[in-house]
Amino acid sequence: MNHDEVATVRPLTLAWAGRHLEAGERIVKTEVLHGGITAEMRRLIIGTRDGGTRDLVLRSYVDPFYMEHAEDGLIGEAGALTLLAGTGVPAPSLVEVDPTAAQCEYPSLLMTHLAGRTVLDDEGVEARVRLLARQLVAIHAVSPAERPREYVTLTTADTVVVPKGADVAVWAAAIEVIRRAAPPYEGRFLHRDFQPGNVLFEGSPSNPEGGRITGVIDWAAASWGPADLDVAHCSVNLALLHGPAWGLRFAEAYEEAGGVLAASVCERLYWRVRDALAASEEVQSVSQPWREAGRTELTMRAVEERLDAYVTALMDAPD
CATH class of the missing domain: 3.30.200.20 (Phosphorylase Kinase; domain 1)
Structure with a gap:
């Protein structure tokens, strides 16, 4: 020993x-x-x-x-x-x-222990986004005999941390979005922290097919709630890791894989903005493991700038 x-x-x-x-x-x-x-x-x-x-x-x-x-x-x-x-x-x-x-x-x-490794590099992200979307659709298709606990969101309009240099008016409008009551939803089994850091892959990142997913880990927050919330959480993580465009792309990939999101633009915006604003309180805790994994360019400032750009993109999206 x-x-x-x-x-x-x-x-x-x-x-x-x-x-x-x-x-x-x-x-x-x-x-x-x-x-x-x-x-x-x-x-x-x-x-x-x-x-x-x-x-x-x-x-x-x-x-x-x-x-x-x-x-x-x-x-x-x-x-x-x-x-x-x-x-x-x-x-x-x-x-x-x-x-x-x-x-x-x-x-x-x-x-x-599951085989595979997390992949956080930009190379091959397009293929991995499709794989992540298909995997999340499969998770949401799980039909438990007994529902797990209801989802939790800890962020409030009063705890959001507006990044330095951000457009104050845009963030104020985003904060107003989450002051509203949560829209009605059809419940699904949620991972609740589904994002690249909790998914294991096998295969080369340069593989045009993206390799394959061998595991989904960290189920501590598994719960029951809207599919939009899991999609929103993965979207903001992709936006911070790879750029705002990939956060926007993930919701499209989820629907292309057969996933169903909220019917109205207003309802979708609520969940996406809510989880994006939640990230404002966790920039340090989220970005440090990424830097330790080799993404040294993802300083707190760089991640804050990407978050600001992503929130702005969400608020600028056409109705």
């Missing part, structure tokens, strides 16, 4: 994970998985009885700021992973969950 690396996982948590392995298996190594914002992610490399290895993933909420919602998030994720088993949506399989840290140092969830 690599004691130096294993020691970085707390002893109680390590023992808990070990109790949920197959007979004759043992944890031989752990590795930090980068890119997570709310939780600490680690790969557990498991030695099998036949001398081979397999991987599991451990999610632990260790930051006091996020621990307040850890129980709800882990229960929600465990429920989502159980629901998705056998649906064809490439999600991890649940191994075990300890949402209240009854047996671990911190609230934790153990799940299977």
Whole structure:
């Protein structure tokens, strides 16, 4: 066993994970998985009885700021992973969950590891947008026997952070949009954080077909709500990663893949603007993992400028 690396996982948590392995298996190594914002992610490399290895993933909420919602998030994720088993949506399989840290140092969830990697580069984005859209349509087609919790939006008209140098009048108009009551909607099963950082691909980014999606991860916010909200969330992430035009393109790709959005322009605008304004409060937490993954040009200022351009494009779109 690599004691130096294993020691970085707390002893109680390590023992808990070990109790949920197959007979004759043992944890031989752990590795930090980068890119997570709310939780600490680690790969557990498991030695099998036949001398081979397999991987599991451990999610632990260790930051006091996020621990307040850890129980709800882990229960929600465990429920989502159980629901998705056998649906064809490439999600991890649940191994075990300890949402209240009854047996671990911190609230934790153990799940299977999926092949593939996140792809955040500009190269091949056109093909990946089509793949992302088709995958999101498939997620929204899942029909749970029991509905998950209702969606949550934390941003309000009073918490929006207007970027420095932004057109104040445009942002004021956008903020007025979300002061309205949410429009009626036909509910769908939502991922609620569907975006390139939570989708795994295999294949070269330069492949004109975009490779293939091998996994969709981080189901902690899975909920029930309007398809428009998932589309809006992926759209703003694409706008910040690749430029505002790709945020606008994603909604088109979703419909081309068979997805159904709100009937009226006004209703669609509400959801798109709501999630775009939500991003204004998260520029630092969103952009830092992107820079750590190699997109060093995506400074806070650069991301704020793209967000401003995207909000302006939404508000300038023809009725």
